[in-house]
Amino acid sequence: EAGVAQSPRYKIIEKRQSVAFWCNPISGHATLYWYQQILGQGPKLLIQFQNNGVVDDSQLPKDRFSAERLKGVDSTLKIQPAKLEDSAVYLCASSPVRGGGYTFGSGTRLTVV
Amino acid sequence: DQQVKQNSPSLSVQEGRISILNCDYTNSMFDYFLWYKKYPAEGPTFLISISSIKDKNEDGRFTVFLNKSAKHLSLHIVPSQPGDSAVYFCAASEVTNAGKSTFGDGTTLTVKP
Numbered sequence: 051e052a053g054v055a056q057s058p059r060y061k062i063i064e065k066r067q068s069v070a071f072w073c074n075p076i077s078g079h080a081t082l083y084w085y086q087q088i089l090g091q092g093p094k095l096l097i098q099f100q101n102n103g104v105v106d107d108s109q110l111p112k113d114r115f116s117a118e119r120l121k122g123v124d125s126t127l128k129i130q131p132a133k134l135e136d137s138a139v140y141l142c143a144s145s146p147v148r149g150g151g152y153t154f155g156s157g158t159r160l161t162v163v
Numbered sequence: 164d165q166q167v168k169q170n171s172p173s174l175s176v177q178e179g180r181i182s183i184l185n186c187d188y189t190n191s192m193f194d195y196f197l198w199y200k201k202y203p204a205e206g207p208t209f210l211i212s213i214s215s216i217k218d219k220n221e222d223g224r225f226t227v228f229l230n231k232s233a234k235h236l237s238l239h240i241v242p243s244q245p246g247d248s249a250v251y252f253c254a255a256s257e258v259t260n261a262g263k264s265t266f267g268d269g270t271t272l273t274v275k276p
Contacts (some may be wrong), residue, residue, distance in 0.1 A: 054206070085266075092167070092252050092266030093207070106263055141206055151197055151209030152264070 054155035056142050062161045068130035071158045075144030082119055083152065084127050085141040093141055132162045166190045167255050169267035177275055182240040184270050186253030193255040197264060198227060198238050201250045243274045
């Protein structure tokens with residue numbers, strides 16, 4: 051079974067620029083999550099999708115962050131404009147049902163300078 | 164307010180001995196708990212979970228114990244191996260939103276040969 055694919059692996063941008071991350075979950079997994087992990091901290095949920103609908107985006111800074119999951123498969127997370135404090139690893143995860151363990155991708159390490 | 168706390172940032176044990184990683188939570192609505200293991204430059208990997216209807220779950224060398232009255236869980240690794248050296252994250256979720264997990268900040272385990 052192929053894992054959760056994320057790209058790019060690394061991204062360096064200047065503050066106020068925009069950036070987008072892509073995630074392809076495990077085939078058949080209905081639930082997809084985007085987490086932000088700041089260095090030295092645990093992952094923090096940004097947004098949760100069930101198929102192509104948003105289940106929870108209460109912790110997504112909607113003034114600058116947006117996410118979509120077209121056709122209930124791939125997902126993109128966008129930041130516009132980026133701030134220095136957005137420097138983190140952005141992890142995508144998927145699960146077949148709500149609950150249980152997730153399968154995480156390797157993440158995208160974003161550095162905002 | 165951090166709802167899931169791992170108070171030990173690091174732990175060092177000798178190969179063959181027991182490793183005990185601890186986790187405390189404050190939200191009494193949490194009823195499903197998970198442990199993830201993370202190697203550098205990789206996403207977290209699901210390790211083991213426990214439902215609040217149990218107080219123990221075992222999978223090979225890994226055992227998770229849950230003390231609901233104390234809002235405390237622990238992960239035991241016996242015997243510890245050098246390949247177990249990683250960051251371990253505790254996570255918790257609620258039955259009403261079983262997909263959304265809240266993570267602790269992790270404990271770095273080092274197993275010395």
